[in-house]
Amino acid sequence: MYFIGIDLGTSAVKLLLMDESGRVERVVSRPYPLRFPHPGWAEQDPRDWYEQTTAGLRELTEGIDPSGIEAISFAGQMHGLVALDEQDQVIRPAILWNDGRTGAQVRYLNETIGRDALIRYTSNIAFAGFTAPKLLWMREHEPDLFGRIDKIMLPKDYLLYRFTGVHATDYSDASGTLLLDVPRKSWSEPMLEICGIRADVLPKLHESWETAGTLREDAAGATGLAAGTRVVTGAADNAAAAIGTGTIGSGSCNLSLGTSGTLFVCGDDFTARADTPVHYFVHADGGFHLLGCMLSAASCNQWWCEDILGTNDYDGETQLIERSRKERLGRNRVFFAPYLTGERSPHNDPDVRGCFIGLSRDTGRAEMTQAIYEGVSFGLRDCLEAARALGANVTEATICGGGAKSKLWRTITANILNLPVTTVVNEEGPGFGAAILAAVGSGAFDNVAQAAGQLVQRGETIAPDPLIAEKYQKQYETYRRIYPAIRELF
Numbered sequence: 001m002y003f004i005g006i007d008l009g010t011s012a013v014k015l016l017l018m019d020e021s022g023r024v025e026r027v028v029s030r031p032y033p034l035r036f037p038h039p040g041w042a043e044q045d046p047r048d049w050y051e052q053t054t055a056g057l058r059e060l061t062e063g064i065d066p067s068g069i070e071a072i073s074f075a076g077q078m079h080g081l082v083a084l085d086e087q088d089q090v091i092r093p094a095i096l097w098n099d100g101r102t103g104a105q106v107r108y109l110n111e112t113i114g115r116d117a118l119i120r121y122t123s124n125i126a127f128a129g130f131t132a133p134k135l136l137w138m139r140e141h142e143p144d145l146f147g148r149i150d151k152i153m154l155p156k157d158y159l160l161y162r163f164t165g166v167h168a169t170d171y172s173d174a175s176g177t178l179l180l181d182v183p184r185k186s187w188s189e190p191m192l193e194i195c196g197i198r199a200d201v202l203p204k205l206h207e208s209w210e211t212a213g214t215l216r217e218d219a220a221g222a223t224g225l226a227a228g229t230r231v232v233t234g235a236a237d238n239a240a241a242a243i244g245t246g247t248i249g250s251g252s253c254n255l256s257l258g259t260s261g262t263l264f265v266c267g268d269d270f271t272a273r274a275d276t277p278v279h280y281f282v283h284a285d286g287g288f289h290l291l292g293c294m295l296s297a298a299s300c301n302q303w304w305c306e307d308i309l310g311t312n313d314y315d316g317e318t319q320l321i322e323r324s325r326k327e328r329l330g331r332n333r334v335f336f337a338p339y340l341t342g343e344r345s346p347h348n349d350p351d352v353r354g355c356f357i358g359l360s361r362d363t364g365r366a367e368m369t370q371a372i373y374e375g376v377s378f379g380l381r382d383c384l385e386a387a388r389a390l391g392a393n394v395t396e397a398t399i400c401g402g403g404a405k406s407k408l409w410r411t412i413t414a415n416i417l418n419l420p421v422t423t424v425v426n427e428e429g430p431g432f433g434a435a436i437l438a439a440v441g442s443g444a445f446d447n448v449a450q451a452a453g454q455l456v457q458r459g460e461t462i463a464p465d466p467l468i469a470e471k472y473q474k475q476y477e478t479y480r481r482i483y484p485a486i487r488e489l490f
Contacts, residue, residue, distance in 0.1 A: 002064065003442065004057070004072040005434030007237065008049055008156045010034060010096065010259060015056045016431035017064070020444055022455030024426060024435075030056040035093065040100040040350075043093035046082050046158045053159055057223040066226040071211075072163075073438035074234030075241070075430035076156025078176040081134040084151040091145050094155060095134045098260075098295060100342055100350040102133035105140075109133060109178075113194060115274035121190045123182040123272035123280040124175075128342070128350040129295075132178035135195045152201050156234055163223075164213030164231050169203040172239035175281035180205075182272075182280055182288070208235040208243075208284035209440040209448055232441030235284035237430045238262050238291055244433030245398040245424045246456035248285050248449050253394045255413065255421065256429070257403025261297025261338075261376055263345075263383040265290045265392045277348040278386045284437065285448040290392055292345035292383025297376045298403035300338045300354070304372050309365065318408050320366040325408070329415060330471025334358045334367045336375030337482050343379075346386040347483055351490045357482060373409050374472075377416040378479040384417055396420045398458070400429040407462070414462045416476065418469045423459035432456075 002025070005016040012031040018024050030052035035043045061069065079097040084090060095101070109118060109126035118125050126133055131154070139146045153161060154177070157169045174180040174187075179195070179202065181188040187202055206212055212233045220227035234240065238256065242264045247254040249266055256262040263278075266289045272280045279291040296303075305311050321328055335357045342350035354375075356368060384394065399421045403409050414421045426432050436451050445451035 001444070002069045003435045003438040004060065004069060005431040005438060006053060006072060006074045006159065007240070007431035007434060008053070008074065008076040008159060009237070010077050010098070013049060013053050013056055014428070014431050015053070015060045016428050016435055017060050018432065018435040020439070024428060024432065026060055027428060027431070028056045028060045038101070042096040042099040044096060046090050046094050046155070049155065049159060050162050054222040057225060061224055066224065066229070069225060069229055070444070071230035071232050071438040071442040072225070073232035073434045073441060074156040074159060075237045075434040076154060076173065076234065078154070078173060078236045078238070079129045079131050080155040081131050081138070082153045082155060082158045083149045084153070085148045086150045091148055092142065097129045098341060099134070100128050102128050102137045103350055105133035105136040108136065118178070119272050119274050121188045122178055122180060124178060125274055125277060125348070126178055127277070127344055127348055129344065130176060130178040132191060132195050135197060139196055149197070149201055152197065153203055157203055160212055160231060160233065163215055163219045165216055166213035167203045168206055168212040168233055170206050170208040170233040170235055170284070171282035172208055172284045173236040174205060176236060176279070182282060185282060206233040207286055208233055208239065209437050211441050230442055232438045234434050234437055238264055239281070239284040239289070240433035240437070241400060241429035242266070242289070242433065243284050243436050243448060243452055244426065244429040244431070244456065245400050246452045246458070247398060248452055251393050251395070253397040255380060255397050255399045256401040257298050257376065257399065257409065258401035259297065259299045261294035261380055263292040263380055263387060265387050265394055267392060270390045270392065273390060276346070276386050276389055278345050278383060278390065284433070290387045290390060292380070292386055294338065294376065294379045294383070295342055295344050296338050296340040296354070298401060300336070300340060300372050300376055301403065303340060304369065314406070317365065317369045318406070321370050322408055325411070328370060329412065330468045330475060332367055332370050332374060333360070334363055334371040335479055335482060336371040337486065338375040338379050346382045349487060352483070352487055353490050355486060373412050374416065376403070377409070377413040378476055380413065381416050381476055394419065396422070398422050398424055400424060400427060410462050415464045415468045416472045418464050418473070420461050420463045422461040425457040425459050
């Protein structure tokens with residue numbers, strides 16, 4: 001018995017084959033292009049997603065009896081606007097989560113409609129990456145294309161639609177559209193009116209573990225899977241990653257050091273506020289969560305190493321820091337503001353940009369590399385403090401993502417947040433979470449909590465060192481002064 005998790009990312013789709021015990025049998029990754037037609041814009045062709053996913057599924061299941069695959073499900077990049085016309089043709093390239101063109105629309109929503117009104121309608125304020133501002137931008141700048149819209153969906157839901165013919169999404173992904181009344185789990189009529197769209201262009205809402213449909217004949221032919229295979233709705237990438245790391249139940253927390261950085265805290269009794277820009281979303285387990293999202297995390301280190309230093313030897317750049325860790329951690333005089341593409345949480349400022357501060361004649365590569373790691377972790381600390389202001393009680397966290405493979409970065413994060421951080425044995429967070437949702441949807445488990453409890457295995461825990469954590473606390477107070485000092489420059 002097998003389950004497939006499909007993680008539709010920004011640079012590639014990653015497909016995972018899991019058996020009923022939680023063992024990952026195979027993983028396949030298929031890239032697709034990311035286009036930047038103007039500075040600050042980011043787009044993809046949804047048809048590329050389908051082509052690479054179907055090819056990846058054929059590769060993933062080669063030699064596997066299709067009848068042994070019980071269900072497939074999805075994790076997906078959030079917020080992207082996919083629009084289809086009456087003939088189910090893609091109207092324009094998808095506008096992605098990291099697209100920054102909607103500054104004017106975000107200001108209109110937050111200032112003219114008003115943050116307090118948005119909190120009443122959705123429990124969230126507007127951010128440049130959300131779907132609703134993209135609709136307003138399209139209505140203003142591409143009115144002819146806007147008038148052709150017959151269906152609106154999120155990236156992973158385009159795959160679901162192509163596979164099943166069902167126009168559906170889940171609550172966790174819908175939460176990031178700024179069109180969902182999160183506490184009531186229903187589309188917000190005031191937001192539909194503001195954006196000028198009809199309710200029938202939006203997908204039907206499901207819980208993440210619910211079956212949306214079954215695989216159509218044409219999709220079966222394209223993927224090599226059996227027609228009629230169960231297709232489970234799936235979840236937003238961060239919610240799926242939380243399932244894949246066992247982040248379920250009030251107070252549980254997951255940190256992700258991926259292209260972006262996130263802090264994900266579960267709970268059912270948070271208070272949404274207009275002055276605290278972390279997101280209040282539905283979780284893939286049926287509850288709720290807070291999400292703090294940094295636009296640049298591990299991508300900061302990639303930029304620093306590959307684009308600036310001209311090296312792929314990430315470990316080599318940290319050797320000097322590793323050898324003198326006790327003397328260096330908490331004592332760096334160089335700070336890095338990780339705002340390479342603007343920032344979402346907690347500043348909601350698409351225009352701010354990153355910088356190094358505190359450089360001197362004795363500053364070397366090691367100090368600047370360390371500052372990259374610390375700047376991202378300080379940003380996560382900003383998100384943690386914002387979540388605490390809304391009622392989150394966090395005492396420990398799991399950690400995942402490419403950056404979490406670095407023990408040094410995990411150690412820095414544990415001490416800056418002053419929390420024990422624990423890895424998970426299976427590092428395929430979103431794809432693994434999607435496979436777990438597929439297993440629940442097939443009836444192999446009673447609920448998401450039971451499935452995650454049995455399938456997720458924890459790895460190494462790094463506890464904060466009280467002396468180092470104290471030094472980082474003082475440095476954090478300095479770091480918090482950087483954004484107010486630089487924001488007017490941009």
